[in-house]
Amino acid sequence: MKSHLTFDFTVNKETNTVFVQREFAADRHVVWDAYTQAEILDQWWAPKPWVSKTKSMNFSVGGRRLYAMCGPEGEEHWAIQDFTSISPKKNFKFFDAFCDKDEIINTEMPSSTWSIDFEDKKDTTLVSITIGHKTLADLEMIIAMGFQEGFTMALDSLDELVSTIKK
Amino acid sequence: MRRDVFQAIADPTRRAILVLIAAQAMTPNALAEHFDSTRQAVSKHLRILTECELVKQSHTGREIYYELELKKMKEIDNWLEQFRKIWEARFTQLDSVLSKLKHTKK
Numbered sequence: 419m420k421s422h423l424t425f426d427f428t429v430n431k432e433t434n435t436v437f438v439q440r441e442f443a444a445d446r447h448v449v450w451d452a453y454t455q456a457e458i459l460d461q462w463w464a465p466k467p468w469v470s471k472t473k474s475m476n477f478s479v480g481g482r483r484l485y486a487m488c489g490p491e492g493e494e495h496w497a498i499q500d501f502t503s504i505s506p507k508k509n510f511k512f513f514d515a516f517c518d519k520d521e522i523i524n525t526e527m528p529s530s531t532w533s534i535d536f537e538d539k540k541d542t543t544l545v546s547i548t549i550g551h552k553t554l555a556d557l558e559m560i561i562a563m564g565f566q567e568g569f570t571m572a573l574d575s576l577d578e579l580v581s582t583i584k585k
Numbered sequence: 586m587r588r589d590v591f592q593a594i595a596d597p598t599r600r601a602i603l604v605l606i607a608a609q610a611m612t613p614n615a616l617a618e619h620f621d622s623t624r625q626a627v628s629k630h631l632r633i634l635t636e637c638e639l640v641k642q643s644h645t646g647r648e649i650y651y652e653l654e655l656k657k658m659k660e661i662d663n664w665l666e667q668f669r670k671i672w673e674a675r676f677t678q679l680d681s682v683l684s685k686l687k688h689t690k691k
Contacts, residue, residue: 423680425673425676427669427672429665429668438672440672440676442676442679442680442683443680443683443684444683444684444686444687448683448686448687449683451686452679452682452683452686458682458686461678461682462675462678462679462681462682463675464675465670465671465674465675465678466674466678526596526597553600553604554604555594555600555601555603555604556600558594558600559594559600560668561665561668562590562594
Protein backbone atom coordinates (compact mmCIF):
# COMPACT_ATOMS: atom_id res chain seq x y z
CA MET A 419 0.00 0.00 0.00
CA LYS A 420 2.86 2.28 0.86
CA SER A 421 4.06 2.39 -2.74
CA HIS A 422 0.82 4.02 -3.91
CA LEU A 423 1.38 7.06 -1.75
CA THR A 424 2.81 10.04 -3.61
CA PHE A 425 6.19 11.27 -2.42
CA ASP A 426 7.89 14.30 -3.92
CA PHE A 427 11.10 15.92 -2.74
CA THR A 428 12.51 18.93 -4.57
CA VAL A 429 15.27 21.36 -3.73
CA ASN A 430 15.20 24.69 -5.54
CA LYS A 431 18.58 26.40 -5.34
CA GLU A 432 17.26 29.55 -7.06
CA THR A 433 14.76 30.23 -4.29
CA ASN A 434 16.67 28.38 -1.49
CA THR A 435 13.57 26.30 -0.93
CA VAL A 436 12.93 22.66 -0.09
CA PHE A 437 9.57 21.28 -1.14
CA VAL A 438 8.33 17.98 0.26
CA GLN A 439 4.99 16.45 -0.61
CA ARG A 440 3.53 13.23 0.70
CA GLU A 441 0.15 11.48 0.75
CA PHE A 442 -1.08 9.75 3.89
CA ALA A 443 -3.72 7.05 4.18
CA ALA A 444 -5.76 8.79 6.88
CA ASP A 445 -8.39 11.47 7.25
CA ARG A 446 -7.26 15.08 7.16
CA HIS A 447 -8.10 15.77 10.81
CA VAL A 448 -6.04 12.78 11.94
CA VAL A 449 -3.03 13.85 9.84
CA TRP A 450 -3.44 17.41 11.13
CA ASP A 451 -3.30 16.13 14.73
CA ALA A 452 -0.17 14.13 13.96
CA TYR A 453 1.56 17.33 12.82
CA THR A 454 0.28 19.64 15.52
CA GLN A 455 0.18 17.63 18.78
CA ALA A 456 3.45 17.22 20.61
CA GLU A 457 2.81 13.70 21.90
CA ILE A 458 2.09 12.42 18.37
CA LEU A 459 4.85 14.49 16.73
CA ASP A 460 7.44 12.98 19.03
CA GLN A 461 6.51 9.51 17.79
CA TRP A 462 7.60 10.17 14.23
CA TRP A 463 9.39 13.53 13.73
CA ALA A 464 12.91 12.18 14.32
CA PRO A 465 14.20 9.55 11.92
CA LYS A 466 15.34 6.55 13.97
CA PRO A 467 17.68 6.13 15.82
CA TRP A 468 17.13 9.82 16.58
CA VAL A 469 14.33 10.65 18.98
CA SER A 470 12.27 13.83 19.09
CA LYS A 471 11.51 15.20 22.56
CA THR A 472 9.15 18.15 22.87
CA LYS A 473 9.78 20.09 26.06
CA SER A 474 6.94 22.55 25.57
CA MET A 475 4.44 23.31 22.85
CA ASN A 476 1.83 26.04 22.61
CA PHE A 477 0.15 25.48 19.28
CA SER A 478 -1.36 28.92 18.68
CA VAL A 479 -0.35 31.97 16.66
CA GLY A 480 2.52 33.54 18.60
CA GLY A 481 3.06 30.27 20.47
CA ARG A 482 6.20 28.14 20.45
CA ARG A 483 7.34 24.53 20.36
CA LEU A 484 10.67 23.83 22.05
CA TYR A 485 12.07 20.43 21.22
CA ALA A 486 15.26 18.45 20.91
CA MET A 487 16.41 15.90 18.38
CA CYS A 488 18.30 13.38 20.48
CA GLY A 489 20.92 11.20 18.84
CA PRO A 490 22.15 7.72 19.74
CA GLU A 491 25.46 9.10 21.06
CA GLY A 492 23.67 11.44 23.46
CA GLU A 493 23.64 14.38 21.03
CA GLU A 494 20.93 16.95 21.62
CA HIS A 495 20.01 19.39 18.86
CA TRP A 496 17.58 21.90 20.33
CA ALA A 497 15.27 23.94 18.14
CA ILE A 498 12.25 26.20 18.42
CA GLN A 499 9.29 26.58 16.14
CA ASP A 500 7.38 29.85 16.47
CA PHE A 501 3.90 29.56 14.99
CA THR A 502 3.11 32.52 12.77
CA SER A 503 -0.16 31.44 11.16
CA ILE A 504 -2.73 28.71 11.72
CA SER A 505 -5.75 27.90 9.51
CA PRO A 506 -7.15 24.84 11.30
CA LYS A 507 -6.85 21.58 9.32
CA LYS A 508 -5.69 23.49 6.22
CA ASN A 509 -2.34 25.14 6.81
CA PHE A 510 0.07 26.30 9.47
CA LYS A 511 3.30 28.25 9.27
CA PHE A 512 6.23 28.60 11.61
CA PHE A 513 9.67 30.09 11.98
CA ASP A 514 12.28 27.46 12.81
CA ALA A 515 15.64 28.13 14.47
CA PHE A 516 18.30 26.25 16.39
CA CYS A 517 18.81 27.12 20.03
CA ASP A 518 20.07 25.69 23.29
CA LYS A 519 17.97 24.04 25.98
CA ASP A 520 17.27 27.47 27.50
CA GLU A 521 15.74 28.69 24.24
CA ILE A 522 18.68 31.00 23.46
CA ILE A 523 18.59 31.13 19.68
CA ASN A 524 21.82 30.27 17.90
CA THR A 525 22.06 33.01 15.26
CA GLU A 526 25.08 31.33 13.69
CA MET A 527 22.93 28.46 12.56
CA PRO A 528 20.51 28.83 9.67
CA SER A 529 16.87 29.56 10.43
CA SER A 530 14.01 28.70 8.09
CA THR A 531 10.35 29.43 7.48
CA TRP A 532 7.93 26.52 7.08
CA SER A 533 4.50 26.33 5.53
CA ILE A 534 2.54 23.06 5.73
CA ASP A 535 -0.62 22.51 3.66
CA PHE A 536 -3.23 19.77 4.18
CA GLU A 537 -5.51 18.80 1.34
CA ASP A 538 -8.14 16.05 0.87
CA LYS A 539 -7.49 13.53 -1.88
CA LYS A 540 -9.74 10.62 -2.78
CA ASP A 541 -8.94 8.32 0.15
CA THR A 542 -5.91 10.10 1.43
CA THR A 543 -4.60 13.42 2.72
CA LEU A 544 -1.94 15.27 0.76
CA VAL A 545 0.56 17.22 2.84
CA SER A 546 2.80 19.80 1.15
CA ILE A 547 5.72 21.24 3.08
CA THR A 548 7.63 24.29 1.85
CA ILE A 549 10.80 25.23 3.73
CA GLY A 550 12.41 28.56 2.86
CA HIS A 551 15.99 29.50 3.73
CA LYS A 552 17.64 32.91 3.68
CA THR A 553 20.61 31.94 1.51
CA LEU A 554 21.84 29.04 -0.55
CA ALA A 555 24.63 28.55 2.01
CA ASP A 556 21.98 28.16 4.73
CA LEU A 557 20.17 25.60 2.63
CA GLU A 558 23.39 23.67 2.02
CA MET A 559 24.23 23.71 5.69
CA ILE A 560 20.84 22.22 6.53
CA ILE A 561 21.40 19.55 3.89
CA ALA A 562 24.83 18.83 5.35
CA MET A 563 23.31 18.43 8.81
CA GLY A 564 20.70 16.13 7.31
CA PHE A 565 23.57 14.15 5.95
CA GLN A 566 24.89 13.62 9.47
CA GLU A 567 21.56 12.39 10.76
CA GLY A 568 20.89 10.36 7.63
CA PHE A 569 24.23 8.72 8.02
CA THR A 570 23.57 7.55 11.58
CA MET A 571 20.20 6.37 10.33
CA ALA A 572 21.83 4.38 7.56
CA LEU A 573 24.32 2.87 9.99
CA ASP A 574 21.48 1.85 12.26
CA SER A 575 19.65 0.07 9.43
CA LEU A 576 22.92 -1.64 8.65
CA ASP A 577 23.11 -2.85 12.26
CA GLU A 578 19.62 -4.27 11.93
CA LEU A 579 20.51 -5.91 8.66
CA VAL A 580 23.65 -7.43 10.12
CA SER A 581 21.77 -8.82 13.12
CA THR A 582 19.17 -10.36 10.79
CA ILE A 583 21.89 -12.03 8.77
CA LYS A 584 23.45 -13.42 11.95
CA LYS A 585 20.18 -15.17 12.86
CA MET B 586 42.92 17.18 13.03
CA ARG B 587 40.90 15.66 10.26
CA ARG B 588 38.62 18.12 8.51
CA ASP B 589 35.49 17.45 6.55
CA VAL B 590 33.21 19.48 4.33
CA PHE B 591 30.56 19.61 7.00
CA GLN B 592 32.93 21.25 9.43
CA ALA B 593 33.96 23.72 6.76
CA ILE B 594 30.48 25.01 6.14
CA ALA B 595 29.40 24.85 9.79
CA ASP B 596 30.85 28.33 10.31
CA PRO B 597 28.88 31.37 9.09
CA THR B 598 31.99 33.35 8.07
CA ARG B 599 33.24 30.44 6.02
CA ARG B 600 29.86 30.07 4.39
CA ALA B 601 29.91 33.77 3.55
CA ILE B 602 33.41 33.38 2.06
CA LEU B 603 32.16 30.53 -0.13
CA VAL B 604 29.27 32.67 -1.34
CA LEU B 605 31.63 35.54 -2.18
CA ILE B 606 34.19 33.49 -4.07
CA ALA B 607 31.47 31.55 -5.86
CA ALA B 608 30.88 34.74 -7.84
CA GLN B 609 34.56 35.44 -8.58
CA ALA B 610 38.05 34.48 -7.43
CA MET B 611 39.26 36.85 -4.69
CA THR B 612 42.40 37.70 -2.76
CA PRO B 613 42.42 37.41 1.06
CA ASN B 614 42.61 41.23 1.32
CA ALA B 615 39.58 41.74 -0.90
CA LEU B 616 37.70 39.12 1.14
CA ALA B 617 38.67 40.69 4.47
CA GLU B 618 37.02 43.95 3.38
CA HIS B 619 33.67 42.15 3.54
CA PHE B 620 34.05 41.18 7.19
CA ASP B 621 34.58 42.90 10.50
CA SER B 622 37.15 40.30 11.44
CA THR B 623 40.88 40.75 10.91
CA ARG B 624 42.81 39.70 7.84
CA GLN B 625 44.38 36.96 10.04
CA ALA B 626 40.97 35.58 10.95
CA VAL B 627 39.97 35.49 7.28
CA SER B 628 43.24 33.74 6.45
CA LYS B 629 42.53 31.13 9.09
CA HIS B 630 39.11 30.45 7.57
CA LEU B 631 40.69 30.22 4.11
CA ARG B 632 43.21 27.73 5.43
CA ILE B 633 40.43 25.51 6.80
CA LEU B 634 38.50 25.78 3.53
CA THR B 635 41.66 24.88 1.61
CA GLU B 636 42.32 21.89 3.88
CA CYS B 637 38.79 20.71 3.18
CA GLU B 638 39.47 21.20 -0.52
CA LEU B 639 36.45 23.46 -0.90
CA VAL B 640 38.62 26.27 -2.27
CA LYS B 641 41.81 26.30 -4.30
CA GLN B 642 44.51 28.90 -4.74
CA SER B 643 45.80 30.34 -7.96
CA HIS B 644 48.69 32.74 -8.28
CA THR B 645 48.50 35.81 -10.48
CA GLY B 646 51.73 37.76 -10.21
CA ARG B 647 52.35 38.23 -6.50
CA GLU B 648 48.69 37.93 -5.58
CA ILE B 649 47.03 34.75 -4.36
CA TYR B 650 43.45 34.31 -5.50
CA TYR B 651 41.00 31.90 -3.91
CA GLU B 652 38.35 30.22 -5.98
CA LEU B 653 35.66 27.64 -5.39
CA GLU B 654 36.53 23.96 -5.87
CA LEU B 655 33.39 22.95 -7.72
CA LYS B 656 34.07 19.22 -7.60
CA LYS B 657 34.04 19.22 -3.82
CA MET B 658 30.93 21.38 -3.66
CA LYS B 659 29.19 18.65 -5.64
CA GLU B 660 29.62 16.40 -2.61
CA ILE B 661 27.06 18.57 -0.89
CA ASP B 662 24.65 17.70 -3.69
CA ASN B 663 25.25 14.03 -3.04
CA TRP B 664 24.16 14.60 0.54
CA LEU B 665 20.75 15.52 -0.81
CA GLU B 666 20.03 11.85 -1.23
CA GLN B 667 20.57 11.37 2.52
CA PHE B 668 18.33 14.34 3.22
CA ARG B 669 15.61 12.82 1.08
CA LYS B 670 15.98 9.53 2.95
CA ILE B 671 15.39 11.29 6.26
CA TRP B 672 12.06 12.56 5.01
CA GLU B 673 11.18 9.13 3.69
CA ALA B 674 12.03 7.54 7.04
CA ARG B 675 10.10 10.20 8.91
CA PHE B 676 7.01 9.65 6.76
CA THR B 677 7.19 5.87 7.06
CA GLN B 678 7.15 6.35 10.83
CA LEU B 679 4.17 8.69 10.46
CA ASP B 680 2.36 6.05 8.38
CA SER B 681 2.54 3.59 11.25
CA VAL B 682 1.57 6.25 13.81
CA LEU B 683 -1.47 7.14 11.68
CA SER B 684 -2.57 3.55 11.33
CA LYS B 685 -2.25 3.11 15.10
CA LEU B 686 -4.35 6.26 15.65
CA LYS B 687 -7.04 4.93 13.31
CA HIS B 688 -7.25 1.67 15.25
CA THR B 689 -7.57 3.35 18.62
CA LYS B 690 -10.38 5.57 17.32
CA LYS B 691 -12.38 2.52 16.17
